Amino acid sequence: MTDPELRELRRHKWLLDGHPLRTLEEARTFLESAGFCLMYPLSPQEAGALSAEIVAPSFIGAWVGNDANLPTKQTAFADPRAHAATEMAIRLLRERSAYEAGGFGEDNLLVAASVFPYFYALAGERNPRQDPRSDRSLSPLAQDVLGAVQRSGPLTKRRLAEVLGGDLSEAAMDRALAELKARLHITRADYSPSDGSSWDVLYRWAPEAVNEGMHLSVPVALSALLSKYLDCVIAADEKEIGDFFSPLIARSKVKEALNALLAARELEFVHVGKRTLVQLAPARSLETPRNSRRRA
DSSP states (O other), rough: OOHHHHHHHHHHHHHOOOOOOOOOHHHHHHHHHHSSSSOOOOOOOHHHHTSSSOOBBBHHHHHHHHHTTTOOOOTGGHHHHHHHHHOOOOOOHHSSSSEEEEEETOOOOEEEEETTHHHHHHHHHHSSSSSSGGGTTTTHHHHHHHHHHHHHHHHEEHHHHHHHHHOOOHHHHHHHHHHHHHHHHHHEEHHHHHHTTEEEEHHHHHHHHHHHHHHHHHHHHHHHHHHHHHHHHSSHHHHHHHHTTTSSSSSHHHHHHHHHHHTTTTTTEETTEEEEEEEEGGGGGOOOHHHHHHHH
């Protein structure tokens, strides 16, 4: 395989070849095929904060049908294409065909319903119903926000401020919500231009997905996600794979899982130009993560 061939295969799979998605069914199909995608490309500042250049498709790219001059999260408010793409993404979230996950900027990673339990196994809580005050890893305000959402959700940010009382700044509330979203304690249940986002605890919003994720081991979940990622990007080197998963799990764990899959001949090396990349072995290319788990 050559570098131009790899780029062309990715552009086709990521709907960057002039055939954008437009219907809800097309959006579902794209996300299930990709498994996960960024909502917007990362800005240089976001990529710098992650110390990585993330190789992954974007939902806005699939909506536009190419990757030229795409908006980032910071510039999306001024781009009509971003408004339309956001409306479609919200429809996917409402019907639970997609979920949001943290690690790549605020509300910037969409995960397909079939893949989300594996993400939860890596980033979510094993005891999500516990009293927030018993979780010392959460800030005091995040504990209070989570308790309010558990008791009275779904709640908008404005309603949360009313429930909690006091003189809470918007910045402090945003930090607490970001903290809870990153740990998959809460999820965006809906959105409207007038009221903004409303938040609910994830175990109430998606009980089956959370229950499945709670009972998946980390090695099984990581192996399934690695396979899905390589199916999504066609082939990648070890650094690109590590960069994508580093917000979720230590790079050393990713390397261990890669080596195990290579030893089991479920992945294989491929030469692309002057680089040696990793791809799915042919017998694995049509399997989903769920099929992989059942077989294992």
